[in-house]
Amino acid sequence: xxxxxxxxxxxxxxxxxxxxxxxxxxxxxxxxxxxxxxxxxxxxxxxxxxxxxxxxxxxxxxxxxxxxxxxxxxxxxxxxxxxxxxxxxxxxxxxxxxxxxxxxxxxxxxxxxxxxxxxxxxxxxxxxxxxxxxxxxxxxxxxxxxxxxxxxxxxxxxxxxxxxxxxxxxxxxxxxxxx
Amino acid sequence: xxxxxxxxxxxxxxxxxxxxxxxxxxxxxxxxxxxxxxxxxxxxxxxxxxxxxxxxxxxxxxxxxxxxxxxxxxxxxxxxxxxxxxxxxxxxxxxxxxxxxxxxxxxxxxxxxxxxxxxxxxxxxxxxxxxxxxxxxxxxxxxxxxxxxxxxxx
Numbered sequence: 001x002x003x004x005x006x007x008x009x010x011x012x013x014x015x016x017x018x019x020x021x022x023x024x025x026x027x028x029x030x031x032x033x034x035x036x037x038x039x040x041x042x043x044x045x046x047x048x049x050x051x052x053x054x055x056x057x058x059x060x061x062x063x064x065x066x067x068x069x070x071x072x073x074x075x076x077x078x079x080x081x082x083x084x085x086x087x088x089x090x091x092x093x094x095x096x097x098x099x100x101x102x103x104x105x106x107x108x109x110x111x112x113x114x115x116x117x118x119x120x121x122x123x124x125x126x127x128x129x130x131x132x133x134x135x136x137x138x139x140x141x142x143x144x145x146x147x148x149x150x151x152x153x154x155x156x157x158x159x160x161x162x163x164x165x166x167x168x169x170x171x172x173x174x175x176x177x178x179x
Numbered sequence: 180x181x182x183x184x185x186x187x188x189x190x191x192x193x194x195x196x197x198x199x200x201x202x203x204x205x206x207x208x209x210x211x212x213x214x215x216x217x218x219x220x221x222x223x224x225x226x227x228x229x230x231x232x233x234x235x236x237x238x239x240x241x242x243x244x245x246x247x248x249x250x251x252x253x254x255x256x257x258x259x260x261x262x263x264x265x266x267x268x269x270x271x272x273x274x275x276x277x278x279x280x281x282x283x284x285x286x287x288x289x290x291x292x293x294x295x296x297x298x299x300x301x302x303x304x305x306x307x308x309x310x311x312x313x314x315x316x317x318x319x320x321x322x323x324x325x326x327x328x329x330x331x332x333x
Contacts, residue, residue: 132302136290140298147245151308154245155301157291157315 001034009035013042211261211281211305211329217271218324219317220248228254246314248322258330261287269327277313277325289313289327305329 011017012025029035058065131153135142139161145154219231220242231252233239242251254272261267266280266288276292288302291313305311305327313325 130303134300134302136297136299137293142299144301150241150245150310151306152241152245152310152312153303154312154314155299157299157313 001038005035006038009038010042013039013046210263211279211285211287212258212331213261213267213269213279214256214258214328214330215269215271215277215279216256216324216326217254217275218242218326219252219254219321220246220250220324221252221319221321222249224250226250226252228252230254241310242324246322246324251324254323271325275323275325277327279327287311287327291325307331 008017008021008025009029012022012029015022017025029039060068131144133142133144133155139159140157141160142155142157145156146152147154218234219226219228231254234242234251234253239251243249257269257271259267259269261279261281263281264283266278268276268278270276274294278290278292280288280290282288282302284304286302287305288300289311290297291299299313301311301313303311307329309328311327315323317323
């Protein structure tokens with residue numbers, strides 16, 4: 001007996017088959033001992049379950065019971081929809097006031113910062129007179145001179161081959177007029 | 180609703196600030212507007228080169244206080260902007276060019292190039308009003324000067 005035949009027998013026991021099919025199965029059960037034994041067993045199981053299934057009764061009326069369920073569902077849905085904000089109302093008022101103030105302060109700060117960048121930074125006084133000189137031609141010598149009075153820095157170049165006695169890269173400060 | 184109104188107002192304010200700040204950007208922080216002059220000095224009253232023009236009285240007076248020559252003539256004058264952390268070349272004559280680089284500090288690196296060959300390099304700060312001068316003797320007891328000075332930004 002295959003699975004389909006077993007299901008048909010179970011349907012026959014439950015009275016779910018159409019009339020023609022039920023008659024055909026009735027004849028099979030009468031002639032087939034295996035089918036008959038299975039049907040007897042299914043009937044016995046059905047009778048056992050039907051007779052011993054526990055029944056639970058609700059103390060309230062049907063309408064009252066389901067209205068309680070509905071109220072609980074609504075309560076939990078409302079609780080999950082609202083964020084838990086335990087802060088007092090006055091803090092929200094302060095937030096509304098401080099948010100634009102903080103924004104304006106940030107913009108003002110960035111503006112001042114930008115203006116500082118636009119202006120060239122002042123060089124440290126100690127570095128202002130630091131000068132690096134480099135002779136790139138072996139035939140050329142140089143000496144440098146600063147005139148504080150005229151705010152002028154001079155690098156005087158000369159031909160080493162013509163003026164061998166000159167001191168290379170010497171420095172002077174506000175000395176006599178250059179010759 | 181009020182928060183939406185504020186964020187819209189804040190956004191416009193921020194945009195206005197960006198526009199204001201962007202107007203400062205084209206003149207970048209450390210761009211240098213420099214003038215380089217090639218000057219020829221002599222004791223003669225006139226320059227043999229008719230293209231040479233005498234320097235203005237204030238410049239001549241200042242130069243006379245430092246150097247011995249009586250008369251000074253402008254051979255060429257170039258005004259250029261040296262970009263921040265960049266360099267620019269000032270070709271003052273066929274044989275004389277100065278290349279100026281803006282460095283951190285702010286400092287400038289001035290390279291004198293003679294006949295296509297680097298001759299000398301000086302690195303120093305250049306304050307407003309200060310003249311940086313390369314100089315040397317020339318024929319017939321004359322002299323040449325390359326003066327670099329920062330001009331006021333526009």
